[in-house]
Amino acid sequence: xxxxxxxxxxxxxxxxxxxxxxxxxxxxxxxxxxxxxxxxxxxxxxxxxxxxxxxxxxxxxxxxxxxxxxxxxxxxxxxxxxxxxxxxxxxxxxxxxxxxxxxxxxxxxxxxxxxxxxxxxxxxxxxxxxxxxxxxxxxxxxxxxxxxxxxxxxxxxxxxxxxxxxxxxxxxxxxxxxxxxxxxxxxxxxxxxxxxxxxxxxxxxxxxxxxxxxxxxxxxxxxxxxxxxxxxxxxxxxxxxxxxxxxxxxxxxxxxxxxxxxxxxxxxxxxxxxxxxxxxxxxxxxxxxxxxxxxxxxxxxxxxxxxxxxxxxxxxxxxxxxxxxxxxxxxxxxxxxxxxxxxxxxxxxxxxxxxxxxxxxxxxxxxxxxxxxxxxxxxxxxxxxxxxxxxxxxx
Numbered sequence: 001x002x003x004x005x006x007x008x009x010x011x012x013x014x015x016x017x018x019x020x021x022x023x024x025x026x027x028x029x030x031x032x033x034x035x036x037x038x039x040x041x042x043x044x045x046x047x048x049x050x051x052x053x054x055x056x057x058x059x060x061x062x063x064x065x066x067x068x069x070x071x072x073x074x075x076x077x078x079x080x081x082x083x084x085x086x087x088x089x090x091x092x093x094x095x096x097x098x099x100x101x102x103x104x105x106x107x108x109x110x111x112x113x114x115x116x117x118x119x120x121x122x123x124x125x126x127x128x129x130x131x132x133x134x135x136x137x138x139x140x141x142x143x144x145x146x147x148x149x150x151x152x153x154x155x156x157x158x159x160x161x162x163x164x165x166x167x168x169x170x171x172x173x174x175x176x177x178x179x180x181x182x183x184x185x186x187x188x189x190x191x192x193x194x195x196x197x198x199x200x201x202x203x204x205x206x207x208x209x210x211x212x213x214x215x216x217x218x219x220x221x222x223x224x225x226x227x228x229x230x231x232x233x234x235x236x237x238x239x240x241x242x243x244x245x246x247x248x249x250x251x252x253x254x255x256x257x258x259x260x261x262x263x264x265x266x267x268x269x270x271x272x273x274x275x276x277x278x279x280x281x282x283x284x285x286x287x288x289x290x291x292x293x294x295x296x297x298x299x300x301x302x303x304x305x306x307x308x309x310x311x312x313x314x315x316x317x318x319x320x321x322x323x324x325x326x327x328x329x330x331x332x333x334x335x336x337x338x339x340x341x342x343x344x345x346x347x348x349x350x351x352x353x354x355x356x357x358x359x360x361x362x363x364x365x366x367x368x369x370x371x372x373x374x375x376x377x378x379x380x381x382x383x384x385x386x387x388x389x390x391x392x393x394x395x
Contacts, residue, residue: 003035003036004033004036004362005033006033006034006035007031007032007033007034007356007360007362008032009030009031009032010030010031010032010097010098010356010390010391011028011029011030011043011094011095011096011097011098012028012029012030012031012096012097012098012099012100012352012353012355012356013026013027013028013029013087013090013091013096013098013099013100013352014026014027014029014099014100014101014348014349014350014351014352014353014355015083015086015087015099015100015101015348015351016101016102016344016347016348016350016351017050017079017083017101017103017104017127018105018180018181018313018347019105019180019181019182019205019207019256019257020180020181020206020207020210020314021050021055021058021059021062021104021181021257022049022050022055022220023047023048023049023050023055023082024047024048024050024082024083024086025045025046025047025048025344025347025348026045026046026047026048026086026087026089026090026348027042027044027045027046027342027344027345027348027349027352028042028043028044028045028046028090028093028094028096029041029042029043029349029352030043031352031353031356038165038166038353040166040349040353042342042345042349043093043094044090044093044094045342045344045345045348046086046089046090047344048082048085048086048089050082051082054075054078054079054082057071057074057075057078058075058079058104058106058126061075061106061107061126062106062107062257062258062261063261064107064258067106072106072124072126075106075126076126076127076128077128077131079103079104079126079127079128080127080128080129080130080131080132081131082127083101083127083129083131083132084131084132084135084136087099087132087136087138088135088136091136091138096136096138097138097139097388097390098138098139098140098141098352098355098356098359098390098391099129099132099133099136099138099139099140099141099355100140100141100142100351100352100353100354100355100356100358100379101127101129101132101140101141101142101351101355102125102142102143102144102145102158102351103125103126103127103129103142103143104125104126104127105123105124105125105145105256106124106125106126107122107123107124107256107258108123108124108145108155108156108254108255108256108258109121109122109123109258110123110154110155110156110253110254110255111154111253121149121154121155122149123145123146123149123155123156125142125143125145127142129141129142129143129380129382130382132382133382133383133384133387134382134384137384137386137387138384138387138388139359139381139382139383139384139387139388139389139390139391140355140381140382141354141355141358141359141379141380141381141382142379142380142382143379143380144158144351144354144358144364144365144378144379145158145378146378146380147365147376147377147378147379148365148370148372148376148378150376151367151372151373151374151376152371152372152373153252153365153367153370153371153372153373153376154252154253154254154370154371155254155370156184156201156254156370157184157186157199157200157201157254157369157370158350158354158365158370158378159178159184159186159199159346159347159350160186160197160198160199160366160368160369161350161353161354161357161364161365161366161369162346162349162350162353162354163176163186163188163197163199163346163350164186164188164192164194164197164366165353166349166353167188167310168188168189168192169188169190170190170192171190172190172306172308173187173188173189173190173302173306173307173308174187174188174307174308174309174310175187175188175297175301175307175308175309175310176188176310176312176346177293177309177310177311177312177325177333178205178311178312178313178346178347179205179206179289179293179311179312179313179314179315179316179318179321180205180206180313180314180315180347181204181205181206181207181210181256181257182201182202182203182204182205182207182255182256182257182260183201183202183203183204183205183289183292183293183313183315184199184200184201184202184205184254185199185200185202185293185296185297185301186198186199186369187199187301187302189302190306194366194368195368196368197366197368197369198251198300198301198368198369199251199252199366199368199369200251200252200253200254200296200300200369201253201254201255201256202292202293202296203244203246203247203255203260203288203289203292203296204260204265204285204288204289204292205289205313205314205315206221206289206313206314206315206318207257207260207261208260208261208262208265208285208288208289209221209222209228209282209285209286209289209321210222211261211262212262212278212281212282212285213227213282215262216278216281216282217278217282221314222282222286222318222320224318224319224320225282225286225318225319225320225321225323226320227278227279227282227283228279228282228283228285228286228320228321229283229320230279230283231277231278231279231280231281231282231283231284232279232280232283233280233283233284233287234269234270234275234280234281234283234284237269237270237275237284238269238284238287238288238291240268240269240271241265241268241269241284241288242288242291242292243268244268246259247292247295247296250300251300252368252369252370252371254370265285269284286320286321286324287324287328289315289321289324289325290321290324290325290327290328290329291328293325293328293329294325294328294329294330297309297329298329307331308332308334309329309331309332309333309334310334310335310336310339310341311325311333311334311335311336311343312335312336312341312343312344312345312346312347313343313344313346313347314343316335316336316337316343317335317343322335354378354379355379356391357377358377358378358379358381358391359381359390359391360391361377361391362377363375363376363377364376364377364378364379365378
C-alpha cells in the first residue's frame with residue numbers, strides 16, 4: 001500500500017460551536033503530513049462565549065415553533081461575526097494560514113421520518129464563513145456536512161476522521177467518547193485500519209441536563225454534577241426514556257437537539273408532571289446519559305477487555321457524570337485531561353484537520369462513520385483576494 005503523499009506545514013485555527021450553543025472554542029495547531037503520518041502541535045486555545053442575546057437566538061433557531069426566516073438570516077451573519085472575532089484573537093498570537101469551521105448546527109435531519117415532517121435528509125449550520133475570510137484575510141473552509149450528505153451519508157459524525165489520525169495507537173483499541181450536548185463515540189481499532197473505525201451518535205450528552213439546570217436551578221449547567229449527586233434516579237421515568245426509538249437504531253446514526261430536548265424528555269419520562277425535586281430530575285438525566293453510553297458501547301463496539309475509553313467534551317469536566325460512566329460501563333474511563341490532552345481539543349482539532357485536508361484535495365470524512373457511499377473532500381472554501389495561498393485545491 002502506497003503511503004499518502006507528504007503535505008506541507010500550515011498553522012490552522014479550528015473553531016467549534018457545538019450543540020450546547022454556549023459559544024465558540026478555538027484551537028491553533030501546526031499540522032504537517034510527513035512519511036504517511038499527520039504531525040500536530042497545539043500552539044494555542046481560546047474560548048469565546050456567545051453574547052447572551054446570540055445564545056438565546058441560537059436556542060430559538062433550534063426550535064421550529066419559535067424560529068423564523070428573519071431570525072435565521074440575521075443569526076447567520078451574527079455568528080459569522082463571533083467566529084471572526086475568535087479568529088482575530090488567534091491571529092494576535094500566531095500567523096495563521098488557514099481556518100476551519102463547520103458552523104453552528106441549528107437543525108439536523110439525518111434520516112427520513114415522514115411523521116415528523118422529515119421528507120429528505122438535510123442539515124443547516126449557521127455562521128457565514130465569508131465574514132471570517134474577508135475580515136481576517138485568511139482562507140476559510142466551512143460547512144463540512146453537506147458534501148457527505150450529498151454522497152448518501154448522514155453528515156455526521158465528522159470527528160472520526162481526525163480521531164483516527166490523532167489518537168489511534170498501534171496495538172491499542174480505543175473508544176474516544178465525546179460528551180458534548182450530544183454524546184458520540186469513535187472506536188479506533190488496534191490494527192490502525194481506517195476501515196475498522198466505527199463512529200456514531202449515542203444520544204443526549206449534556207443537552208438535557210443543561211436545559212434542566214437552566215429551567216430549574218437558574219444556572220447554565222449543573223456545576224460538577226452537584227445537583228445530580230444529591231438526587232435519586234426515578235427508575236420508572238428512566239425506563240420510559242430508554243424506550244426512545246433512537247437508542248434501538250444501529251449505526252451509522254446521528255442526532256441532535258431537534259430530537260433530544262427537555263420538553264420532549266419530560267413528556268416521555270414524566271407524563272404526569274416532572275419530579276418535585278430538581279435534583280431527582282438531574283440525577284435521572286445524568287443516569288440516562290451514562291446508561292445509554294454503556295449500552296451503545298456494549299452493543300455496537302467490538303468486545304474486549306483491553307479497550308481504552310477516553311472521555312472528552314464538557315462532560316469530562318463533570319465528576320458526577322464521569323463517576324456514573326465508570327460504573328455503567330464497568331471499564332476504566334480516562335478523561336482527556338488525565339491522558340494529557342485538553343478535553344475541548346477533540347472537536348476543534350477535527351475542524352482544523354478537515355480544513356487542512358480539504359485545501360489539499362484530500363478526502364476528510366470516513367464513510368464507515370457517516371454511511372456515505374464513498375469518501376468526499378468536504379468543505380466550502382472562501383479565499384479572499386490577496387490571501388496567502390494554502391494547499392493545491394481548488395486550482
